[in-house]
Amino acid sequence: MKVLLQRVKEAKVTVENEITGAIGHGYLLLVGFTEGDSEKEIDYLAEKIAYLRIFEDEAGKMNRSLLDVKGSILSVSQFTLYGDCRKGRRPNFMAALRPDEAKMLYERFNDKLRTYGLQVETGIFGAMMEVSLVNDGPVTLMLER
Known part of the structure; x- marks a missing residue:
């Protein structure tokens, strides 16, 4: 499981002009799954994301979590995180989990984030999406399990 996390001032996802x-301030998460991913990876990364301290405190140090700042999450499914570009000129996506299995894990992941009391907005799994964001920092981290 991979999650590309971007700290944002705002973000939105649009599908077919809707x-x-x-969200306002919080995280944009691009989320991808691979073979062997399970509840174990979901639990680990959901907790990591809820408590990761990457918002500034009064002293300007990254010392506050998403929960501390009452931020939100925009979660977007992203199988291309498992694109392999080492050979040729076109990515190979063989490491990405099959869509039916990935959709189930993606929904469980979002539900797990909500158990921390977080507001979680989403795109539409498998749809062609337009994602807009105002990066904050910028702060961008790759989380893997």
Whole structure:
């Protein structure tokens, strides 16, 4: 499981000219799954994301979590995180989990994030999506399990 996390001032996802999810300050998460991913990876990364301290405190140090700042999450499924570009000029996506299995894990992951009391907005799994964001920092981290 991979999650590309971006700290944002705002973000939204649009499908066929309709906004399906939008947040103010918080995280934009691009989420991908591979063979062997399970509840174990979901639990680990959901907790990591909820408590990761990457918001500034009064002293300007990254010392506050998403929960501390009452931020939100925009979660977007992203199988291309498992694109392999080492050979040729076109990515190979063989490491990405099959869509039916990935969708189930993606929904469980979002539900797990909500158990921490977080507001979680989403795109539409498998749809062609337009994602807009105002990066904050910028702060961008790759989380893997």
